Amino acid sequence: MGTKITKGNAVSAIKDDKAHIDYLKRDVKDDQKSGGKYKDINQTADEKHISKLAGDIKADGTFLSKHWKYNR
Numbered sequence: 001m002g003t004k005i006t007k008g009n010a011v012s013a014i015k016d017d018k019a020h021i022d023y024l025k026r027d028v029k030d031d032q033k034s035g036g037k038y039k040d041i042n043q044t045a046d047e048k049h050i051s052k053l054a055g056d057i058k059a060d061g062t063f064l065s066k067h068w069k070y071n072r
Contacts, residue, residue: 005059005060005063007064010060010063010064011064013056013060014057014060014061017053017056017057017060018057020053021050021053021054021057024046024049024050024053025050027042027046028043028046028047028050031043031046
């Protein structure tokens, strides 16, 4: 968290965020299957985290397109 995005690490950051989203989606499915006392709270927290990561990916993609357009 808090790592500065540069041309050198933007692609890796996007891959990492996508992998994290995949993990969280599986975690949401597991929460749905197992149920439990805190199922809804855990599911909501995971879904909020997925949304934040998706926003990060979009921002990183914008960063790349902005800088790669002129510096290829």
